[in-house]
Amino acid sequence: MLRVNKGLLEGKTVSSNKPRPASDQLNEILTKETIPPEAIEVFKDGKWQPLIKESNLTTSIKSAKQSGQSFDEWVKGAKTISQAETGKPITIKGFHGTPDGRFLEEFDPTKKGYFRDAPDLLPDNTQWNELYGKTGKDFEAGGKGVKSVGVYEGVSFSSDYRVAKSYSEKPAFDYQNSVPMVVERNIVLKNPKVIDVQKGEWKISLEETIKQAKKEGHDGLVFKNIKDNYHPKDTKFASDNIVVFDPKSIKTRSQLKAEWDGVK
Numbered sequence: 343m344l345r346v347n348k349g350l351l352e353g354k355t356v357s358s359n360k361p362r363p364a365s366d367q368l369n370e371i372l373t374k375e376t377i378p379p380e381a382i383e384v385f386k387d388g389k390w391q392p393l394i395k396e397s398n399l400t401t402s403i404k405s406a407k408q409s410g411q412s413f414d415e416w417v418k419g420a421k422t423i424s425q426a427e428t429g430k431p432i433t434i435k436g437f438h439g440t441p442d443g444r445f446l447e448e449f450d451p452t453k454k455g456y457f458r459d460a461p462d463l464l465p466d467n468t469q470w471n472e473l474y475g476k477t478g479k480d481f482e483a484g485g486k487g488v489k490s491v492g493v494y495e496g497v498s499f500s501s502d503y504r505v506a507k508s509y510s511e512k513p514a515f516d517y518q519n520s521v522p523m524v525v526e527r528n529i530v531l532k533n534p535k536v537i538d539v540q541k542g543e544w545k546i547s548l549e550e551t552i553k554q555a556k557k558e559g560h561d562g563l564v565f566k567n568i569k570d571n572y573h574p575k576d577t578k579f580a581s582d583n584i585v586v587f588d589p590k591s592i593k594t595r596s597q598l599k600a601e602w603d604g605v606k
Contacts, residue, residue, distance in 0.1 A: 345383050345390065398431035399530045399593075403605040413602050417595065420528050423501040423582035426564045428536045434529045436499030436584055439506035441514035443523025444470050444477040447594045451477055456521045465519040481527075481589040495552045496563075497589060499529060500570060502581035508572040528593045529586055535560040539568040541580040552585060562586050 383390045406416040420435040443449055444467060455461050467477055481497055500506045506524045514520035535555045539546070546565075555563050563585040571577040586592055593601070 398532060399433060399601055400605055402433055403602055407605065413599060416602070417528070417598060423499070423564060423584050424566060426531070426534050426536050426566075426584070429533055431532050432530075432534065434499075434531065434584060435526060436501060436529060437503050437506035437524055437526055438497065438499050439508065439510035439522075439524045441510055441512040441522050442470075442516065442520035443510075443525070444521055445474065445479060445481075446523055446525055447478055447480045447596065448523065448525060449478050449521060465521055467519065469516050470519070480594055481592040495549060496585040496587045497592060499527065499584045499586065500581055501583070502579075505570050505581050505583075508576065512572055528598055529562070529584060530591050530593060531562045531586070533560050534562045534564050534584075536564040536566060538566045539580075541567050541569060543569045543577060548585075552587070556587060561588060561591060 403416065406419075411419070420433050423434050423436055426432050426434060440446070444451075444465065451465065451467055454464060456465060457463050470477060498509075503524060510522040510524050514522075535558065537546075537551070552563060565583040565585075567580045568583055569577045569580050570583055
């Protein structure tokens with residue numbers, strides 16, 4: 343059974359010239375006007391509820407705006423990886439380190455100063471463009487250049503900047519033109535799986551764990567209390583790590599601003 347929530351229609355309907363058949367409420371409104379999907383409700387489990395549920399990110403933005411928060415305040419308030427719980431939607435902030443950040447939004451191919459020993463030199467992006475396409479498309483662009491775990495199973499983020507920076511020190515394929523970078527991103531997950539490593543090191547079969555998590559319907563893996571560092575001798579403290587399966591779950595600041603502006 344379906345119905346239209348008239349309280350969600352104000353200012354959002356568009357006139358329609360469709361013929362009007364039956365006289366029930368849904369048909370009447372649908373044939374008079376084109377209505378937004380979020381105004382349609384379904385009777386399920388003994389109660390009326392939205393036919394299309396809004397995303398966790400949209401809900402978070404609405405709540406922030408209703409409480410009077412600014413965009414900057416909302417972004418700063420994103421949760422840390424340690425606050426994730428299995429099966430619960432969450433927006434998390436984390437750091438990603440890469441030995442070559444030319445795929446990232448922050449990279450500017452016209453900017454000088456990326457090379458300490460040659461500050462006036464611009465990176466030669468010819469080889470990069472041949473392999474991966476245009477620079478600066480960020481994680482959502484997909485492809486081998488932006489995956490960081492196993493056989494391109496996902497993208498890894500750390501709760502600790504120092505850990506992320508250690509991974510930016512890995513050798514890069516185009517080492518003469520590579521631009522090591524560490525960036526912060528917000529990750530929006532609907533159904534993460536959390537594993538507490540209890541201050542252990544990476545002794546997990548990561549690819550098998552990822553496959554199992556995907557099979558269970560999770561969209562990300564969170565490893566809490568794990569000793570992680572690209573340089574094993576520097577692995578002296580535990581941090582938290584997240585592996586994101588879908589690059590679309592990774593949001594830049596500009597992407598978050600677009601989402602923020604789109605929620606009324």
